[in-house]
Amino acid sequence: MRASLLMLLLLCPAAFAATLTLELPAGTRSLTSEELLANPQVRDIEIPADVSYNRTMRYRALPLAALLDGVKPADHLQAVALDGFAAELPAAPLLATEGSRAWLAIEESGKPWPKLGDGKPSAGPFYLVWSDPKAAGIGPEQWPFQVASIRYLKPLAERFPALLPAGNAPRQVQDGFAQFQKNCLACHRLNGAGDSQFGPDLNIPHNPTEYFTAGYLKQYIRDPQSLRHWPEARMKGFAADVISDGELDQIVAYLKHMAGRKVKAGG
Template sequence: MYSDVFDVSDAMKKIVKIAAGFALCCASLGIGIQAFADAPALVVKSSDGERSFTASELLGRPDNKRVNLTGTVSGDIYRHEVEYRAVPVLALLGNHPEAHFDTVEVQATDGFVSEIPLTLVQRGAKNGAIAWLAVEDPAHPWPALPKETASAGPFYLIWQFPERSGVSREQWPYKVARISLAESPDHRWPQLAVPAAFAGDAGVKRGHDVFVVQCIACHKMNGGGAGNVGPDLGQPMNVTQYFKDAGLRALIRDPHKVRTWPEQRMIGFGPSVIPDADIEALLKYLHAMASAKQ
Protein backbone atom coordinates (compact mmCIF):
# COMPACT_ATOMS: atom_id res chain seq x y z
CA MET A 1 0.00 0.00 0.00
CA TYR A 2 2.74 2.42 0.97
CA SER A 3 4.64 1.65 -2.24
CA ASP A 4 1.52 2.50 -4.28
CA VAL A 5 1.25 5.84 -2.53
CA PHE A 6 4.88 6.61 -3.27
CA ASP A 7 4.34 5.68 -6.94
CA VAL A 8 1.40 8.08 -7.24
CA SER A 9 3.37 10.77 -5.48
CA ASP A 10 6.27 10.38 -7.89
CA ALA A 11 3.88 10.55 -10.85
CA MET A 12 2.33 13.73 -9.51
CA LYS A 13 5.79 15.24 -9.11
CA LYS A 14 6.51 14.48 -12.77
CA ILE A 15 3.21 16.11 -13.82
CA VAL A 16 4.01 19.20 -11.75
CA LYS A 17 7.47 19.40 -13.32
CA ILE A 18 5.99 19.13 -16.83
CA ALA A 19 3.41 21.83 -16.08
CA ALA A 20 6.06 24.08 -14.59
CA GLY A 21 8.27 23.55 -17.60
CA PHE A 22 5.39 24.45 -19.94
CA ALA A 23 4.64 27.60 -17.97
CA LEU A 24 8.33 28.56 -18.01
CA CYS A 25 8.46 27.99 -21.77
CA CYS A 26 5.39 30.18 -22.28
CA ALA A 27 6.90 32.87 -20.09
CA SER A 28 10.17 32.78 -22.02
CA LEU A 29 8.21 33.31 -25.24
CA GLY A 30 6.23 36.16 -23.73
CA ILE A 31 3.04 34.09 -23.69
CA GLY A 32 0.85 34.16 -20.60
CA ILE A 33 -1.42 31.14 -20.19
CA GLN A 34 -3.99 33.43 -18.60
CA ALA A 35 -3.76 35.76 -21.61
CA PHE A 36 -5.08 32.97 -23.82
CA ALA A 37 -7.79 32.04 -21.33
CA ASP A 38 -8.96 35.61 -20.77
CA ALA A 39 -8.72 36.83 -24.38
CA PRO A 40 -12.06 38.27 -25.56
CA ALA A 41 -13.90 36.62 -28.41
CA LEU A 42 -15.21 38.27 -31.55
CA VAL A 43 -18.95 37.98 -32.20
CA VAL A 44 -19.97 37.77 -35.86
CA LYS A 45 -23.60 37.97 -36.97
CA SER A 46 -23.59 36.81 -40.59
CA SER A 47 -25.86 35.13 -43.11
CA ASP A 48 -24.99 31.87 -41.33
CA GLY A 49 -26.23 33.07 -37.93
CA GLU A 50 -24.30 34.35 -34.92
CA ARG A 51 -21.17 32.78 -33.56
CA SER A 52 -18.08 33.69 -31.57
CA PHE A 53 -14.47 33.33 -32.63
CA THR A 54 -11.42 33.38 -30.41
CA ALA A 55 -8.16 34.81 -31.69
CA SER A 56 -6.65 31.33 -31.79
CA GLU A 57 -9.55 30.06 -33.92
CA LEU A 58 -9.17 32.90 -36.40
CA LEU A 59 -5.40 32.55 -36.53
CA GLY A 60 -5.84 28.85 -37.25
CA ARG A 61 -8.17 29.34 -40.24
CA PRO A 62 -6.82 28.27 -43.64
CA ASP A 63 -7.74 31.68 -45.10
CA ASN A 64 -5.61 33.50 -42.54
CA LYS A 65 -2.85 35.42 -44.31
CA ARG A 66 -0.06 37.86 -43.60
CA VAL A 67 -1.11 41.33 -44.73
CA ASN A 68 1.41 44.11 -45.16
CA LEU A 69 -0.03 47.57 -45.86
CA THR A 70 3.28 49.14 -46.87
CA GLY A 71 2.98 51.09 -50.10
CA THR A 72 -0.75 51.70 -49.86
CA VAL A 73 -2.54 54.94 -49.07
CA SER A 74 -4.24 54.00 -45.84
CA GLY A 75 -5.73 55.05 -42.53
CA ASP A 76 -3.74 52.44 -40.62
CA ILE A 77 -3.39 53.48 -36.99
CA TYR A 78 0.14 52.03 -36.93
CA ARG A 79 1.25 53.81 -40.12
CA HIS A 80 2.41 50.61 -41.86
CA GLU A 81 4.74 49.59 -39.02
CA VAL A 82 2.88 46.34 -38.26
CA GLU A 83 2.53 43.30 -40.49
CA TYR A 84 -0.84 41.77 -39.70
CA ARG A 85 -2.23 38.28 -39.71
CA ALA A 86 -5.78 38.61 -40.94
CA VAL A 87 -8.82 36.84 -42.39
CA PRO A 88 -11.06 38.21 -45.17
CA VAL A 89 -14.10 40.05 -43.81
CA LEU A 90 -16.20 38.70 -46.69
CA ALA A 91 -15.46 35.14 -45.60
CA LEU A 92 -16.68 35.90 -42.08
CA LEU A 93 -19.91 37.44 -43.39
CA GLY A 94 -20.88 34.42 -45.47
CA ASN A 95 -21.50 34.09 -49.17
CA HIS A 96 -25.22 34.85 -49.35
CA PRO A 97 -26.32 37.81 -47.18
CA GLU A 98 -30.08 38.33 -47.01
CA ALA A 99 -31.31 41.01 -49.41
CA HIS A 100 -32.36 43.48 -46.71
CA PHE A 101 -28.86 43.55 -45.21
CA ASP A 102 -26.86 46.31 -46.91
CA THR A 103 -24.58 47.44 -44.06
CA VAL A 104 -21.74 45.95 -42.07
CA GLU A 105 -21.92 47.32 -38.52
CA VAL A 106 -18.61 47.07 -36.65
CA GLN A 107 -18.76 47.71 -32.91
CA ALA A 108 -15.66 48.47 -30.85
CA THR A 109 -15.19 48.02 -27.12
CA ASP A 110 -14.80 51.78 -26.62
CA GLY A 111 -18.26 52.69 -27.97
CA PHE A 112 -17.16 53.44 -31.55
CA VAL A 113 -19.56 51.91 -34.11
CA SER A 114 -18.73 52.10 -37.81
CA GLU A 115 -21.56 51.67 -40.34
CA ILE A 116 -19.85 50.38 -43.50
CA PRO A 117 -21.83 49.81 -46.72
CA LEU A 118 -21.82 46.13 -47.62
CA THR A 119 -21.12 47.07 -51.24
CA LEU A 120 -17.84 48.67 -50.11
CA VAL A 121 -16.72 45.34 -48.62
CA GLN A 122 -17.97 43.36 -51.61
CA ARG A 123 -15.91 45.47 -54.01
CA GLY A 124 -12.84 43.69 -52.68
CA ALA A 125 -13.77 40.74 -54.90
CA LYS A 126 -13.94 43.04 -57.95
CA ASN A 127 -10.59 44.86 -57.80
CA GLY A 128 -11.74 47.26 -55.09
CA ALA A 129 -10.41 47.86 -51.59
CA ILE A 130 -10.03 44.57 -49.70
CA ALA A 131 -11.35 44.41 -46.13
CA TRP A 132 -9.46 42.20 -43.68
CA LEU A 133 -9.98 41.48 -40.01
CA ALA A 134 -6.54 41.66 -38.44
CA VAL A 135 -6.10 39.37 -35.43
CA GLU A 136 -3.62 40.13 -32.68
CA ASP A 137 -1.49 37.17 -31.69
CA PRO A 138 -1.09 37.09 -27.88
CA ALA A 139 2.45 35.81 -28.43
CA HIS A 140 3.30 38.88 -30.51
CA PRO A 141 1.09 41.76 -29.33
CA TRP A 142 0.81 44.97 -31.33
CA PRO A 143 2.30 48.21 -29.97
CA ALA A 144 0.29 50.33 -27.56
CA LEU A 145 -1.78 53.07 -29.17
CA PRO A 146 -0.61 56.69 -28.78
CA LYS A 147 -1.30 57.96 -25.26
CA GLU A 148 -2.70 54.54 -24.25
CA THR A 149 -1.36 51.41 -22.58
CA ALA A 150 -3.40 49.02 -24.74
CA SER A 151 -3.04 48.11 -28.40
CA ALA A 152 -5.60 48.30 -31.22
CA GLY A 153 -6.37 44.62 -30.68
CA PRO A 154 -7.44 42.01 -30.33
CA PHE A 155 -9.30 42.61 -33.62
CA TYR A 156 -8.88 45.45 -36.12
CA LEU A 157 -10.61 46.00 -39.49
CA ILE A 158 -7.98 47.01 -42.03
CA TRP A 159 -8.04 47.68 -45.79
CA GLN A 160 -5.66 46.84 -48.60
CA PHE A 161 -5.73 49.34 -51.47
CA PRO A 162 -8.25 51.65 -49.72
CA GLU A 163 -7.71 54.30 -52.39
CA ARG A 164 -9.44 52.04 -54.93
CA SER A 165 -12.81 52.50 -53.21
CA GLY A 166 -12.43 55.77 -51.31
CA VAL A 167 -12.33 54.15 -47.87
CA SER A 168 -12.54 56.74 -45.09
CA ARG A 169 -10.48 56.85 -41.90
CA GLU A 170 -13.61 56.18 -39.82
CA GLN A 171 -14.01 52.87 -41.67
CA TRP A 172 -10.88 51.46 -40.01
CA PRO A 173 -12.37 50.48 -36.60
CA TYR A 174 -10.03 48.88 -34.08
CA LYS A 175 -10.65 47.16 -30.71
CA VAL A 176 -13.45 45.39 -32.57
CA ALA A 177 -15.84 43.30 -30.48
CA ARG A 178 -18.69 42.57 -32.89
CA ILE A 179 -19.32 42.51 -36.65
CA SER A 180 -22.92 42.30 -37.84
CA LEU A 181 -24.82 42.34 -41.09
CA ALA A 182 -27.50 44.98 -40.66
CA GLU A 183 -29.98 47.20 -42.44
CA SER A 184 -28.96 50.71 -43.46
CA PRO A 185 -28.76 53.41 -40.75
CA ASP A 186 -31.66 55.34 -42.34
CA HIS A 187 -33.84 52.22 -42.24
CA ARG A 188 -33.05 51.46 -38.61
CA TRP A 189 -33.18 55.10 -37.50
CA PRO A 190 -35.63 57.12 -39.66
CA GLN A 191 -34.79 60.25 -37.66
CA LEU A 192 -31.47 60.41 -39.53
CA ALA A 193 -33.11 60.90 -42.92
CA VAL A 194 -33.08 64.23 -44.75
CA PRO A 195 -36.23 66.14 -43.71
CA ALA A 196 -38.97 66.16 -46.36
CA ALA A 197 -38.74 69.95 -46.73
CA PHE A 198 -35.12 69.53 -47.91
CA ALA A 199 -35.58 66.41 -50.02
CA GLY A 200 -34.52 68.22 -53.19
CA ASP A 201 -31.45 69.90 -51.69
CA ALA A 202 -28.36 68.10 -52.96
CA GLY A 203 -26.13 69.83 -50.40
CA VAL A 204 -28.24 68.60 -47.47
CA LYS A 205 -28.28 65.09 -48.94
CA ARG A 206 -24.50 65.18 -49.27
CA GLY A 207 -24.22 66.40 -45.67
CA HIS A 208 -26.36 63.48 -44.53
CA ASP A 209 -24.01 61.05 -46.29
CA VAL A 210 -20.98 62.73 -44.69
CA PHE A 211 -22.63 62.39 -41.27
CA VAL A 212 -23.26 58.66 -41.77
CA VAL A 213 -19.67 57.99 -42.84
CA GLN A 214 -17.73 60.37 -40.61
CA CYS A 215 -19.88 61.22 -37.58
CA ILE A 216 -22.31 58.44 -36.73
CA ALA A 217 -19.53 56.19 -35.47
CA CYS A 218 -19.30 58.42 -32.39
CA HIS A 219 -22.39 60.66 -32.43
CA LYS A 220 -26.13 60.04 -32.55
CA MET A 221 -28.61 62.33 -34.29
CA ASN A 222 -31.91 62.76 -32.42
CA GLY A 223 -31.29 59.40 -30.75
CA GLY A 224 -30.50 57.64 -34.02
CA GLY A 225 -27.25 55.70 -34.24
CA ALA A 226 -25.32 53.21 -32.15
CA GLY A 227 -22.13 55.13 -31.29
CA ASN A 228 -21.62 56.29 -27.72
CA VAL A 229 -18.27 58.07 -27.83
CA GLY A 230 -19.53 61.65 -28.27
CA PRO A 231 -22.74 63.57 -27.57
CA ASP A 232 -25.93 63.43 -29.62
CA LEU A 233 -25.74 66.25 -32.19
CA GLY A 234 -29.52 66.67 -32.41
CA GLN A 235 -30.90 66.51 -28.89
CA PRO A 236 -31.74 67.87 -26.45
CA MET A 237 -30.55 70.82 -28.58
CA ASN A 238 -29.19 70.70 -32.10
CA VAL A 239 -25.48 71.47 -32.17
CA THR A 240 -26.07 74.46 -34.50
CA GLN A 241 -28.09 76.10 -31.72
CA TYR A 242 -25.11 76.41 -29.37
CA PHE A 243 -22.20 76.53 -31.85
CA LYS A 244 -21.71 79.08 -34.61
CA ASP A 245 -20.73 77.68 -37.99
CA ALA A 246 -17.21 79.06 -37.60
CA GLY A 247 -16.89 77.20 -34.31
CA LEU A 248 -18.15 73.96 -35.83
CA ARG A 249 -15.70 74.22 -38.72
CA ALA A 250 -12.84 74.76 -36.27
CA LEU A 251 -14.06 71.91 -34.06
CA ILE A 252 -14.09 69.48 -36.97
CA ARG A 253 -10.64 70.50 -38.16
CA ASP A 254 -8.88 70.66 -34.77
CA PRO A 255 -11.10 70.15 -31.70
CA HIS A 256 -8.25 70.80 -29.27
CA LYS A 257 -8.07 74.42 -30.45
CA VAL A 258 -11.74 74.94 -29.59
CA ARG A 259 -12.15 73.18 -26.26
CA THR A 260 -10.22 70.56 -24.35
CA TRP A 261 -10.53 68.39 -21.26
CA PRO A 262 -8.61 65.36 -19.90
CA GLU A 263 -10.95 62.72 -21.35
CA GLN A 264 -11.32 64.32 -24.77
CA ARG A 265 -11.22 61.71 -27.52
CA MET A 266 -12.20 63.47 -30.74
CA ILE A 267 -9.34 64.02 -33.16
CA GLY A 268 -9.27 66.47 -36.03
CA PHE A 269 -10.37 65.77 -39.59
CA GLY A 270 -7.96 67.24 -42.12
CA PRO A 271 -8.95 68.21 -45.68
CA SER A 272 -7.81 64.82 -46.98
CA VAL A 273 -10.40 63.14 -44.73
CA ILE A 274 -13.24 65.69 -44.98
CA PRO A 275 -12.81 68.28 -47.74
CA ASP A 276 -14.05 71.83 -47.14
CA ALA A 277 -17.03 71.23 -49.45
CA ASP A 278 -18.10 68.24 -47.34
CA ILE A 279 -17.89 70.29 -44.14
CA GLU A 280 -20.18 72.89 -45.70
CA ALA A 281 -22.60 70.15 -46.75
CA LEU A 282 -22.49 68.67 -43.23
CA LEU A 283 -23.37 72.08 -41.76
CA LYS A 284 -26.32 72.34 -44.16
CA TYR A 285 -27.55 68.95 -42.99
CA LEU A 286 -27.22 69.91 -39.32
CA HIS A 287 -29.12 73.16 -39.91
CA ALA A 288 -31.81 71.30 -41.86
CA MET A 289 -32.24 68.85 -38.98
CA ALA A 290 -32.55 71.75 -36.52
CA SER A 291 -35.11 73.48 -38.74
CA ALA A 292 -37.21 70.33 -39.09
CA LYS A 293 -37.13 69.76 -35.34
CA GLN A 294 -38.41 73.27 -34.67
Protein backbone atom coordinates in the same frame (compact mmCIF):
# COMPACT_ATOMS: atom_id res chain seq x y z
CA MET B 1 -11.51 33.28 -5.92
CA ARG B 2 -12.73 36.13 -8.15
CA ALA B 3 -9.71 38.28 -7.21
CA SER B 4 -7.37 35.39 -8.01
CA LEU B 5 -9.00 34.91 -11.42
CA LEU B 6 -8.72 38.62 -12.17
CA MET B 7 -5.04 38.57 -11.26
CA LEU B 8 -4.50 35.57 -13.53
CA LEU B 9 -6.21 37.39 -16.41
CA LEU B 10 -3.98 40.41 -15.91
CA LEU B 11 -0.80 38.40 -15.68
CA CYS B 12 -1.56 35.84 -18.38
CA PRO B 13 -3.83 37.42 -21.02
CA ALA B 14 -2.50 35.03 -23.67
CA ALA B 15 -4.18 32.13 -21.88
CA PHE B 16 -7.63 33.50 -22.72
CA ALA B 17 -8.67 33.67 -26.36
CA ALA B 18 -10.58 36.67 -27.64
CA THR B 19 -13.87 35.97 -29.39
CA LEU B 20 -15.48 37.69 -32.38
CA THR B 21 -19.25 37.42 -32.75
CA LEU B 22 -20.76 37.42 -36.25
CA GLU B 23 -24.51 38.10 -36.59
CA LEU B 24 -25.15 37.64 -40.30
CA PRO B 25 -27.93 36.47 -42.65
CA ALA B 26 -26.47 32.96 -42.58
CA GLY B 27 -26.76 32.86 -38.78
CA THR B 28 -24.91 33.85 -35.63
CA ARG B 29 -21.58 32.34 -34.66
CA SER B 30 -18.61 33.13 -32.47
CA LEU B 31 -15.01 32.51 -33.47
CA THR B 32 -11.97 32.68 -31.22
CA SER B 33 -8.77 34.34 -32.33
CA GLU B 34 -7.17 30.89 -32.60
CA GLU B 35 -9.96 29.66 -34.87
CA LEU B 36 -9.65 32.75 -37.05
CA LEU B 37 -5.87 32.41 -37.29
CA ALA B 38 -6.30 28.80 -38.39
CA ASN B 39 -8.31 29.88 -41.45
CA PRO B 40 -6.35 28.94 -44.59
CA GLN B 41 -6.91 32.43 -46.05
CA VAL B 42 -4.95 34.14 -43.25
CA ARG B 43 -1.81 35.86 -44.46
CA ASP B 44 0.77 38.45 -43.43
CA ILE B 45 -0.11 41.93 -44.66
CA GLU B 46 1.56 45.33 -44.47
CA ILE B 47 -0.52 48.46 -43.99
CA PRO B 48 1.29 51.73 -44.78
CA ALA B 49 0.10 54.79 -42.81
CA ASP B 50 -2.13 52.76 -40.50
CA VAL B 51 -4.95 55.03 -39.30
CA SER B 52 -4.69 54.09 -35.61
CA TYR B 53 -0.92 53.87 -35.30
CA ASN B 54 0.07 56.52 -37.86
CA ARG B 55 2.86 54.37 -39.24
CA THR B 56 3.41 51.22 -41.23
CA MET B 57 2.04 48.16 -39.43
CA ARG B 58 2.22 44.44 -40.16
CA TYR B 59 -0.54 42.03 -39.19
CA ARG B 60 -1.74 38.47 -39.46
CA ALA B 61 -5.04 39.07 -41.16
CA LEU B 62 -7.99 37.43 -42.86
CA PRO B 63 -9.89 38.93 -45.82
CA LEU B 64 -13.09 40.10 -44.15
CA ALA B 65 -15.14 38.88 -47.10
CA ALA B 66 -14.23 35.32 -46.10
CA LEU B 67 -16.37 35.72 -42.97
CA LEU B 68 -19.40 37.45 -44.47
CA ASP B 69 -21.56 34.44 -45.28
CA GLY B 70 -24.82 35.40 -46.98
CA VAL B 71 -23.98 39.12 -47.11
CA LYS B 72 -24.78 40.95 -50.38
CA PRO B 73 -23.18 44.16 -51.70
CA ALA B 74 -26.36 46.18 -51.06
CA ASP B 75 -26.49 45.12 -47.41
CA HIS B 76 -25.45 47.16 -44.40
CA LEU B 77 -23.20 45.99 -41.58
CA GLN B 78 -22.03 47.37 -38.28
CA ALA B 79 -18.80 46.72 -36.41
CA VAL B 80 -19.22 47.25 -32.66
CA ALA B 81 -16.14 47.88 -30.54
CA LEU B 82 -15.54 47.08 -26.89
CA ASP B 83 -15.87 50.78 -25.96
CA GLY B 84 -19.24 51.30 -27.66
CA PHE B 85 -17.92 52.70 -30.95
CA ALA B 86 -20.28 51.46 -33.69
CA ALA B 87 -18.97 51.81 -37.24
CA GLU B 88 -21.63 51.88 -39.96
CA LEU B 89 -20.29 49.88 -42.91
CA PRO B 90 -21.87 49.43 -46.35
CA ALA B 91 -21.21 45.86 -47.38
CA ALA B 92 -20.02 46.46 -50.95
CA PRO B 93 -16.48 47.64 -50.12
CA LEU B 94 -16.14 44.95 -47.45
CA LEU B 95 -16.80 42.28 -50.07
CA ALA B 96 -14.43 43.73 -52.67
CA THR B 97 -11.47 41.61 -53.76
CA GLU B 98 -9.71 44.32 -55.79
CA GLY B 99 -8.83 47.95 -55.12
CA SER B 100 -9.58 48.86 -51.51
CA ARG B 101 -9.76 45.61 -49.58
CA ALA B 102 -10.98 45.02 -46.02
CA TRP B 103 -8.99 42.77 -43.68
CA LEU B 104 -9.67 41.54 -40.19
CA ALA B 105 -6.34 41.91 -38.39
CA ILE B 106 -6.04 39.39 -35.55
CA GLU B 107 -3.84 40.05 -32.52
CA GLU B 108 -1.84 36.94 -31.70
CA SER B 109 -1.64 35.99 -28.04
CA GLY B 110 2.16 35.77 -28.05
CA LYS B 111 2.69 38.85 -30.23
CA PRO B 112 0.73 41.76 -28.73
CA TRP B 113 0.38 44.92 -30.78
CA PRO B 114 1.64 48.29 -29.49
CA LYS B 115 -0.57 50.31 -27.21
CA LEU B 116 -2.53 53.13 -28.81
CA GLY B 117 -1.16 55.59 -26.25
CA ASP B 118 -0.19 56.02 -22.64
CA GLY B 119 -2.63 54.13 -20.45
CA LYS B 120 -4.48 52.78 -23.49
CA PRO B 121 -4.79 49.21 -24.80
CA SER B 122 -3.78 48.07 -28.26
CA ALA B 123 -6.09 48.07 -31.29
CA GLY B 124 -6.76 44.38 -30.67
CA PRO B 125 -8.00 41.83 -30.35
CA PHE B 126 -9.60 42.44 -33.76
CA TYR B 127 -9.06 45.45 -36.01
CA LEU B 128 -10.60 46.20 -39.41
CA VAL B 129 -7.84 47.52 -41.67
CA TRP B 130 -7.71 48.37 -45.38
CA SER B 131 -5.20 47.87 -48.14
CA ASP B 132 -5.25 50.71 -50.71
CA PRO B 133 -8.02 52.60 -48.84
CA LYS B 134 -7.92 55.66 -51.11
CA ALA B 135 -9.09 53.61 -54.11
CA ALA B 136 -12.62 53.54 -52.65
CA GLY B 137 -12.48 56.66 -50.48
CA ILE B 138 -12.32 54.71 -47.23
CA GLY B 139 -12.34 57.13 -44.27
CA PRO B 140 -10.87 56.73 -40.78
CA GLU B 141 -14.25 55.89 -39.25
CA GLN B 142 -14.21 52.73 -41.36
CA TRP B 143 -11.17 51.42 -39.45
CA PRO B 144 -12.82 50.25 -36.21
CA PHE B 145 -10.46 48.71 -33.67
CA GLN B 146 -11.06 46.56 -30.57
CA VAL B 147 -13.91 45.01 -32.54
CA ALA B 148 -16.17 42.70 -30.54
CA SER B 149 -18.88 41.93 -33.10
CA ILE B 150 -19.90 42.41 -36.71
CA ARG B 151 -23.60 42.30 -37.47
CA TYR B 152 -26.01 42.60 -40.36
CA LEU B 153 -28.57 45.39 -39.99
CA LYS B 154 -31.63 46.68 -41.73
CA PRO B 155 -31.12 49.89 -43.73
CA LEU B 156 -30.32 52.89 -41.56
CA ALA B 157 -33.37 54.86 -42.71
CA GLU B 158 -35.61 52.00 -41.63
CA ARG B 159 -33.96 51.59 -38.23
CA PHE B 160 -33.66 55.28 -37.38
CA PRO B 161 -36.17 57.50 -39.22
CA ALA B 162 -35.35 60.33 -36.79
CA LEU B 163 -32.05 60.75 -38.65
CA LEU B 164 -33.70 61.46 -41.99
CA PRO B 165 -33.81 64.95 -43.47
CA ALA B 166 -37.08 66.16 -44.94
CA GLY B 167 -37.99 64.56 -48.25
CA ASN B 168 -37.83 67.94 -50.01
CA ALA B 169 -34.49 68.92 -48.45
CA PRO B 170 -31.90 70.40 -50.84
CA ARG B 171 -29.37 68.08 -52.46
CA GLN B 172 -26.61 69.51 -50.27
CA VAL B 173 -28.51 68.38 -47.17
CA GLN B 174 -29.16 64.93 -48.61
CA ASP B 175 -25.46 64.59 -49.46
CA GLY B 176 -24.63 65.81 -45.97
CA PHE B 177 -26.72 63.00 -44.51
CA ALA B 178 -24.63 60.50 -46.50
CA GLN B 179 -21.43 62.09 -45.17
CA PHE B 180 -22.83 62.09 -41.64
CA GLN B 181 -23.48 58.35 -41.88
CA LYS B 182 -19.96 57.69 -43.12
CA ASN B 183 -17.99 59.97 -40.81
CA CYS B 184 -20.05 60.88 -37.73
CA LEU B 185 -22.54 58.16 -36.86
CA ALA B 186 -19.85 55.79 -35.59
CA CYS B 187 -19.44 58.01 -32.53
CA HIS B 188 -22.55 60.19 -32.32
CA ARG B 189 -26.29 59.89 -32.15
CA LEU B 190 -28.72 62.47 -33.47
CA ASN B 191 -32.28 62.92 -32.15
CA GLY B 192 -31.49 60.01 -29.85
CA ALA B 193 -31.14 57.78 -32.92
CA GLY B 194 -28.09 55.63 -33.60
CA ASP B 195 -26.26 52.73 -32.05
CA SER B 196 -23.10 54.38 -30.74
CA GLN B 197 -22.56 54.96 -27.03
CA PHE B 198 -19.30 56.81 -27.67
CA GLY B 199 -20.00 60.53 -28.20
CA PRO B 200 -22.77 63.03 -27.42
CA ASP B 201 -26.01 63.46 -29.33
CA LEU B 202 -25.64 66.14 -32.03
CA ASN B 203 -29.18 67.50 -31.92
CA ILE B 204 -30.50 67.08 -28.38
CA PRO B 205 -30.55 69.22 -26.38
CA HIS B 206 -28.66 71.51 -28.78
CA ASN B 207 -27.32 71.17 -32.29
CA PRO B 208 -23.70 72.37 -32.75
CA THR B 209 -24.89 74.82 -35.41
CA GLU B 210 -26.79 76.56 -32.60
CA TYR B 211 -23.70 77.36 -30.56
CA PHE B 212 -20.91 77.37 -33.17
CA THR B 213 -20.72 79.78 -36.06
CA ALA B 214 -20.23 77.88 -39.32
CA GLY B 215 -16.56 78.82 -39.50
CA TYR B 216 -15.76 77.65 -35.98
CA LEU B 217 -17.79 74.46 -36.38
CA LYS B 218 -15.76 73.58 -39.46
CA GLN B 219 -12.55 74.37 -37.58
CA TYR B 220 -13.68 72.14 -34.72
CA ILE B 221 -14.36 69.24 -37.09
CA ARG B 222 -10.99 69.75 -38.76
CA ASP B 223 -9.02 70.09 -35.49
CA PRO B 224 -11.00 69.80 -32.23
CA GLN B 225 -7.98 70.59 -30.06
CA SER B 226 -7.55 73.98 -31.77
CA LEU B 227 -10.76 75.21 -30.11
CA ARG B 228 -11.11 73.03 -27.01
CA HIS B 229 -7.87 71.60 -25.76
CA TRP B 230 -8.03 68.91 -23.14
CA PRO B 231 -5.78 65.86 -22.77
CA GLU B 232 -8.58 63.27 -22.55
CA ALA B 233 -10.36 64.34 -25.76
CA ARG B 234 -11.22 61.36 -27.93
CA MET B 235 -12.32 63.03 -31.16
CA LYS B 236 -9.68 63.26 -33.83
CA GLY B 237 -9.80 65.86 -36.55
CA PHE B 238 -10.77 65.19 -40.16
CA ALA B 239 -8.16 66.38 -42.64
CA ALA B 240 -9.12 67.65 -46.10
CA ASP B 241 -8.00 64.39 -47.72
CA VAL B 242 -10.60 62.57 -45.59
CA ILE B 243 -13.47 65.08 -45.72
CA SER B 244 -13.13 67.66 -48.47
CA ASP B 245 -14.19 71.28 -47.95
CA GLY B 246 -17.29 70.60 -50.06
CA GLU B 247 -18.19 67.52 -48.01
CA LEU B 248 -17.64 69.50 -44.82
CA ASP B 249 -20.11 72.11 -46.08
CA GLN B 250 -22.58 69.27 -46.72
CA ILE B 251 -22.27 67.96 -43.15
CA VAL B 252 -22.84 71.43 -41.71
CA ALA B 253 -25.85 71.89 -44.01
CA TYR B 254 -27.33 68.59 -42.78
CA LEU B 255 -26.77 69.49 -39.12
CA LYS B 256 -28.32 72.94 -39.60
CA HIS B 257 -31.31 71.36 -41.33
CA MET B 258 -31.75 68.82 -38.53
CA ALA B 259 -31.70 71.59 -35.89
CA GLY B 260 -35.21 72.32 -37.16
CA ARG B 261 -36.25 68.65 -36.94
CA LYS B 262 -35.61 67.83 -33.29
CA VAL B 263 -37.39 64.93 -31.70
CA LYS B 264 -38.74 65.62 -28.24
CA ALA B 265 -37.38 63.55 -25.39
CA GLY B 266 -39.32 60.31 -25.25
CA GLY B 267 -40.89 61.08 -28.61
